[in-house]
Amino acid sequence: MKIAIIGLGYVGRSIAQAAVGAGHSVVGFDINSDVISSLKISKNFKATTDAALIGDAEVIVIAVPTPLDSARKPDLSAVHAACKTIIDHVKSPVLVINESTSYPGTLRNEIAAVIEKASGLGHLYASSPERVDPGNEKWTQKNTPRLLAGLTPEATKLARKFYSSFCDEIIEVSTPEVAEAAKLFENTFRQVNIALVNEFAQISDALDIPTREVLDAAATKPFGFMSFQPGPGVGGHCIPVDPSYLAHVAENVGVPAEFIKRANQVNLGMPSYVVSRVAKDVGSLKGKKVVVIGVSYKANVSDTRDAPAALVIDELKKLGAEVSWHDSVVDTWNGQSSSDLKGFDVAIVVTKHDAVSEAEIKASASYVFDCTGSIKGVAGL
Incomplete structure (x- = not known):
């Protein structure tokens, strides 16, 4: 099959790799020329900034970012741009699949309705929200169950045929709205439990009880408990963002979504809490040399989107600290390069990559605060 993918971020690249591996011919379109130049081109894969090249595809996958705007409301501008690209360049009926995470009704109302109003070609439409976990070598496109639903039985059937070529398990749900809501709830579940x-870590510290020992003890219960660990906040595209998409659509139908709001407040407040814990231990941070270790949102992954390290650094600067950062997998960040790990008064470990040893971290500063629970004998959450 001829496949076109709009958006070549971590999701689009993953789909392209899987589809090419299954024998499909793939064109990947992205507006960012740097993204295109960074990709390896194979016999059956072409990456391009020329939208006209998607015109002869049989299946078009939308895999574009769906972030929050400055008011923390859904920003579907990239989805709308993808729709315009299809309207402008696709002149015969195709299957359009949305993998971009968004609120229930996005495929039906924001994609299909918009494209059909402009083109009237009678495209088929399906939703199959992405479940890519960057850096996870155990769960891949092949063995992660794939949710999907079309607006019509024909769309569902064709989407199943496409994904079955490289996914082991296909789970059809009754409507695209079910698939869209399931993706949001998966990550809202994690946001709320994190x-x-x-919040429990803060309570435990106030009670002078070791948080992680309590969590390990609770995890010995063989039923009715799922272990989550405290941290400096949440990062990446999914957990900091998806719950707000669910809250947005909930508020539109008159449901206040109080759990989601409170979870967002707690996790967004963790960088400030971490810095307050450090200040309680070391005193004034004014003029102190502080290094934040790990600016990506996840261990052994270079993705810095919504990483809590940025908020930790902001809080440190408010208190007058001289802040540097070190990250073994991030080359540059905000126009700066990673610092050497030596000569600091304070080190705050936000993300612990395997490439950085515990000994290096302990030698980097006279005081170390560990947000990850992976370094023995130092202060931390």
């Missing part, structure tokens, strides 16, 4: 354990 917030709960982060």
Whole structure:
């Protein structure tokens, strides 16, 4: 099959790799020329900034970012741009699949309705929200169950045929709205439970009880408990963002979504809490040399989107600290390069990559605060 993918971020690249591996011919379109130049081109894969090249595809996958705007409301501008690209360049009926995470009704109302109003070609439409976990070598496109639903039985059938070529398990749900809502709830579940354990970490510290020992003890229960660990906040595209998409659509139908709001508040407040814990231990941070270790949102992954390290650094600067950062997998960030790990008064470990040893971290500063629970004998959450 001839496949076109709009958006070549971590999701689009993953789909392209899987589709090419299954024998499909793939064109990947992205507006960012740097993204295109960074990709390896194979016999059956072409990456391009020329939208006209998607015109002869049989299946078009939308895999564009769906972030929050400055008011923390859904920003579907990239989805709308993808629709315009299809309207402008696709002149015969195709299957359009949306993998971009968004609120229920996005495929039906924001994609299909918009494209059909402009083109009237009678495209088929399906939703199959991405479940890519960057850096996870155990769960891949092949063995992660794939949710999907079309607006019509024909769309569902064709989407199943496409994904079955490289996915082991296909789970059809009744409507695209079910698939869209399931993706949001998966990550809202994690956001709420991470917030709960982060709030518990604050309670435990106030009670002078070791948080992680309590969590390990609770995890010995063989039923009715799922272990989550405290941290400096949440990062990446999914957990900091998806719950707000669910809250947005909930508020539109008159449901306040109080759990989601509180979870967002707790997790967004963790960088400030971490810095307050450090200040309680070392005193004034004014003029102190502080290094934040790990500016990506996840261990052994270079993705810095919404990483809590940025908020930790902001809080440190408010208190007058001289802040540097070190990250073994991030080359540059905000126009700066990673610092050497030596000569600091304070080190705050936000993300612990395997490439950085515990000994290096302990030698980097006279005081170390560990947000990850992976370094023995130092202060931390």
